[in-house]
Amino acid sequence: MTNIPAVVNPRAPKRMVGCELLNLAAHNPADLVQLSEQQYQSRIDAAAAYVLASGRRIVMLTGPSAAGKTTSANKLAAAMRSKGVRSRVLSLDDFFVGEGRYPKQPDGRDDYECVEALDIPLVQHCLQQLAQTGVCDAPIFDFMTQLPAPQTQHIDCTDGVVVVEGLHAFNPILTETLPQDAVLNIYASLREEYAGPDGARLIATRDVRLARRITRDWRFRGHDADFTIGLWPHVCKAEDQYIKTFKNRANLVLDTSFSCEVGIWEYYIDQLTASANAGRMADLRSRFAHFVPINAALIPQVVSGYGTIFGLMAVGFLLHLLPEAAETWGKRVVTAAPVLAQAVIITVLIWGIMQIKSSEIQPFIYFQ
Numbered sequence: 001m002t003n004i005p006a007v008v009n010p011r012a013p014k015r016m017v018g019c020e021l022l023n024l025a026a027h028n029p030a031d032l033v034q035l036s037e038q039q040y041q042s043r044i045d046a047a048a049a050y051v052l053a054s055g056r057r058i059v060m061l062t063g064p065s066a067a068g069k070t071t072s073a074n075k076l077a078a079a080m081r082s083k084g085v086r087s088r089v090l091s092l093d094d095f096f097v098g099e100g101r102y103p104k105q106p107d108g109r110d111d112y113e114c115v116e117a118l119d120i121p122l123v124q125h126c127l128q129q130l131a132q133t134g135v136c137d138a139p140i141f142d143f144m145t146q147l148p149a150p151q152t153q154h155i156d157c158t159d160g161v162v163v164v165e166g167l168h169a170f171n172p173i174l175t176e177t178l179p180q181d182a183v184l185n186i187y188a189s190l191r192e193e194y195a196g197p198d199g200a201r202l203i204a205t206r207d208v209r210l211a212r213r214i215t216r217d218w219r220f221r222g223h224d225a226d227f228t229i230g231l232w233p234h235v236c237k238a239e240d241q242y243i244k245t246f247k248n249r250a251n252l253v254l255d256t257s258f259s260c261e262v263g264i265w266e267y268y269i270d271q272l273t274a275s276a277n278a279g280r281m282a283d284l285r286s287r288f289a290h291f292v293p294i295n296a297a298l299i300p301q302v303v304s305g306y307g308t309i310f311g312l313m314a315v316g317f318l319l320h321l322l323p324e325a326a327e328t329w330g331k332r333v334v335t336a337a338p339v340l341a342q343a344v345i346i347t348v349l350i351w352g353i354m355q356i357k358s359s360e361i362q363p364f365i366y367f368q
Helices: 019-025 029-054 069-081 120-132 205-220 225-242 244-249 261-269 278-288 300-304 307-321 324-336 339-358
Strands: 015-018 058-062 087-091 135-142 147-156 161-165 183-189 192-195 201-203 252-255
Touching: 015 019, 019 029, 019 192, 029 069, 029 183, 029 252, 029 261, 058 069, 058 120, 069 087, 069 161, 069 183, 087 147, 120 135, 201 278, 205 225, 205 261, 205 278, 225 244, 225 278, 261 278
Parallel strands: 015 192, 058 161, 058 183, 087 161, 183 252
Antiparallel strands: 135 147, 192 201
């Protein structure tokens, strides 16, 4: 099992890649992005093979912020399902105790980061059931109300593997009641750093993760760079306290690096500004400026993940170009149709909308 390729040994050093090499490769950006995607998928497939060879029922997966935990957990489960093995992802975020029950920080604020923010007995109970039978009814946390939802999620991985992901996945207090041969620990982490023209380290993995998080928060969460940079020291402190303390428990490290991403962050970081943290932003921008920018439109998921939406947009444009006589004819046909036919048309439209709404498009790892 230790000879499976593309899975990183927990004690292996990070690799250093020079900016000249990446800038040369970036002259064919589509090929570089495709190669980076293929390499990541090969690591996922190798990790899935490692897990299945181990015979363990439960995978505990953790890693620092913006390391791609959620995406990697879902892709790992999908890789095992593709081999005919039942697999589901269970997030520890669903085990938060909820408003009014969180531990307090010294200043009186709620502490969402410590392991006691989770319902530890409930986590232990669910893990015991999964280890014994592969089945459990896990909670669902409602982040709008900041309370556990009244309904639960039924997890059925009989003879399969459950991937449990979260900040505290390696904390032994969650798994101490389980047999030793029930759990496999995977640490999701960037293993690639980047050197400047002089060969010295220019961009560390923590810099890449900060760039990932700034871009994600800006594009998908409505936060500016000042918000993310201001929060970053607290994020790093929590990582050092709650994740890296238990890093040596990892059975393997899943490399979530993408050689093309420094060019993508150069493309985005150059568009962002900060006021309260202008110095930190300027420093980050100067580091990424050594790399040829890569337009994020080359990321495969942008097109493939939203193909249905793009298709509907194309249909809409075509309909807009139809002559007015055709539109009038269509209205007449629908209004003249029997009530049953109209009901069928409305049902099909509603079904189509629900299919799009419920589709599980997985955003690219950069934005997780």
